[in-house]
Amino acid sequence: MSANAAVPTPPRRRVVGYNLLTGLVLGVVGYYVGWWIGHHIHATSIGYFADTNQNDIAVFLGYFLSVVGFLAGLGFLSYPWARVRGYPPSLREKETAGVARYFGLCTDHKVVGIQYLIGIGVFFFIGGLNAMLIRFELLRPGGQAFPAGNYLTLVGLHGTMMMGIMSSAILGPFANYVVPLMIGARRMAFPRIEALTFWLLMAAGTLLATTIFFGGFPTGWTGYEPLNDQANSGMDSYIVFFGLVGISMLLLGLNMIATIVTMRAPGLTWSRLPIFCWGVISTASLMLLASPVLIAALLMATLDRTAQTSFFIPSAGGSTYLYQNLFWVFGHPEVYILALPGFAVVLELLPVFARKPLWGYRLAVAGMLGVTLLSWLVWQHHLFVSGINGDLRPFYMLSTELISIPTGFTFLCGMMTLWRGRIRYTVPMLFCLAWFFNFLIGGLSGVFLSDVPSDVTTHGSFFSMAHFHYTIMGGLVFTFFAAIYYWIPKMTGFQLNDRLGKIHFWTMFIAFNSTFAPLFAIGFMGQPRRVVTYPSHLQFLNDWVSVSAFVLGASMLVFLANFVWSLVFARVPAPRNPWGSRSLEWQLPSPVPVHNFDKIPVFTDDPYGYGDDDGRVPAVVPVGAPAGGGS
Amino acid sequence: MSSFAEHSTDYAVVESEPPEQLGRNLNTAGHLLASATAFFFLAFVFAYFYLRALNNAGLWRPRHVNPSLTLGTLAIVAVVASAVLIRLGLMDHRAGRRRQWRLKGWLALGLAGVAVALQIAEWATQGFGPADGGYASVYLGWTGLYAVFLLAVIYWIETLLATATRYRKIESGAPPAGHASGDSHRTGHDIHDPLSLVRPSLEALSFYWAFLAGIGVLTWFILYIL
Amino acid sequence: MAAAAPSTRAARDPSHGRRLIGAWILLSVILTPIVVWLAGKVIPPGNKTHQASEQVFDNQWIVAVSTPVALLMIAFFLYTLIVFRARDGELRDGPPIRGDARIQITWIVITSAAVLTLAVFGTYELLQNGAGGGQGPDPVAVPSGSKLPVQVIGQQWEFTYRYPTYGGLETPHLVLPADRQIELHVTSLDAIHSFWAYELGVKADANPGVDNVAYVKLKSPTTFHIHCAELCGLWHGYMFDTGKVVSQSDFAAWIKQQQAQFQPVSQYLPRYARSYYPDPQRRAG
């Protein structure tokens, strides 16, 4: 094919294969090398590097080299090293077949999607376990189970783990897996970066867990200064974690946008793009632009903790508000990084199960883009009583409340899609419908927090905690499960058990509401967030919440049982298109062949043409999909 | 689990990717990366003006906190010159003047290295440290992280030059379909014309480097002139 | 958009929409006043200060706007999920309706109106006298009349209070005179705290180096709870206290007693200032 096929590929000398094991070994080695170097600097350098007995430089260097070693062990350095020497990339490294692919660097977007699902699932369960322990502590008003410092670490671990890892909960597993299939591509634009985002996230989660060896951290997920600067070395784990998550999100967002912009198959115009892809673009653009601000803020915090700069130390020329501003410039878009994928999943799934086209496609797109844009203009609503820019509060109140308008578009489009439909109550559909309920409560309670006079009482109380659990857990985690139940048959080729799925849904839905609805009342009655003690008259409600939370935790075990039983033991093959969807990924065999499409398909319409063929179930196989296969 | 993986591909039936795919991807990524870079440094722009306006404890900028304008200016001149050279090198490459592009490329690489060296010289000779108030913090954080971005660009330039130099004797034709797509394990052939990797990457680099040099000029203006 | 398929004509019975809207209006007219009235009774922080009552009034407005929205959703979903469920096992598509400009425009107009109503009313309430929230060093909503300044100093892990008009007296107890306008100056010596006087309807963050001003107009004597509402480190959960509002004469007596009690240590206090810069508590390295 080429004009000159004479150039040989460089010889490959590989003593040990790259995989997770070598990654972990080199990760540990890297940590100790960094630790040693850090202590060397500490012992020899100028005064301000060496003023206390806890050596944050050593910890940061250890973490940094640990990540480098981990990535090297996974084989991520062979590409840049080949390029430095002028050799073209050799792409043979992911030719390996079999289960081993899932335990190393693999650039097949379908493998990465499944890696993400399992990896995120593990950390989701760890984060959930922390929540269980928090609720155990709060069974009694006085401190009972954990020392105050350990309790704060649990709170911080739960919040940080969930906010950091779950940011990629939809884009990681599902967008990586289905976006190329939806747009008729064989791969993501940058497959190596795609794999990198996953392994960075895993490294981040693991390093965050090591905070317990350094005494934990006291700041919660916000990491507010100057508490951050005071805290002992456990804080470094938080900073490194969020920094890595930031890099992972940035690259994930970049890759997603690039893929959807450049890799769409012929005929897939912007107005035919599946709505899920629009949700992915919105989320990805927030990831791309908000993460750098977070990374910058964390680097400033790192410098404050190591090189004794004073970005956030008021008595030395810095400002605590600077951190709060930078954190929430990231933090509010982050909230929509968590919420928007939920919108996308719901709008994508409703047409399939209501058997109607998506109602108001343009309005739905405008809604998601509007939310994306407005989410940049609202960050100081987290600081209404902080004393910052008191005169700007009416603006932030207005801009925050304006977000309800584009969010309302999503609601309208979803609701009108259901209207006059033929609604089928499958498990993924139940989770989508629950989203409406949860997000409605989350949205309405958000009005109280966005309204300054009302926020004076609700801010920093359990009310705001209940609010964001309704939007994030009710908005994201419910749709996360909707996506699992919906796409797992395509991803694995096996069905999940329907009965267990329904049991999971109903226990989760009821326990979720029973857990978080009373928290609104607890907040209104004066319990601040993140406390280890509370007034004794709030014990009944708190106990109610704790017991509900345990049931909620148990509902996750139902899911886990279903997942393992269906995919490992029962293994009932899934049909190619069990939901009767018109979307492209369902026209492919289950699971999807490595190269996705023999020929790149040509699109002639959007995937929502339900009812166009006189109400018959569609049998679209676009040009280019492999014939046959699946079951 | 094994059934996840056992799909053999008959490459004979798999259609190749369009040859311009790599260029499109890199071009888009270059722009996206530039926007992310802008937001990264916006955090420092914000920190500068915010801490300056607050001047907490009167410690925004004690008198002795005064980095060398000469070294800072020289560093930024080197950055801009390097970016301009890459741009000119790209024009050479488009016109098929491969030798001239390589020459300008190596020069640009050297200049970027000089910029980092000058920056390090400045840190080593200035009469203040990181603990000297708000300006000192912003100055050191900002220039330090800008230098990290410079190192990344140096890596990028170097990879292009390494490929261009290693295969300089080879006649490069039009890139074949499915070529260099990161997809070869699915399209069945390896990269036969490494030189064709250079142009798309150079186009993206030229844009990104110019953008980063622009941020450098802004950095210089805010930190030294304002 | 497209013409109805014959098989779906029954489902396109136009009375669906009218029925739903009718039910919604009926429900809203009956339930909204009840909910608003209940909210006035139930929603904290009560009416022990002007600011607290204002917050309750503000919450009633939010409830008044949200209740019909919530009712619309509930009515819609109850109706839709029952009436439009797939009745037979057979997989059949619904009508291919892709949008309706009138519905979209109506929706946008109504949601925008609701949002603007809330924002305007919230702003109005805020600018009355700050609604009890911290406003920073240069407050925009300043109530008229004379005010008693009281400084709240957060430190790990307690609040202390200074009375600049009484010789900069500093005490660990908060006692305030009834029927007075109070000007709270909230600051911190270390981490960020948040001064939350629950029944007073006051919350203001305590930032080191910042003077965060909040106003509260007290009514009759009472007691109130104080919590720290911003995570401030190890003993954050134990950073709570009880404050008192007492009659003017009791207050004068209390001040005298406190001045006498803290006389020995007062000389070591720094001069009263809007904020303090202690040595940075740094441990990094």
Ligand SMILES: [Cu+2]
């Ligand atoms: Cu927000």
Ligand SMILES: [Cu+2]
């Ligand atoms: Cu506190």
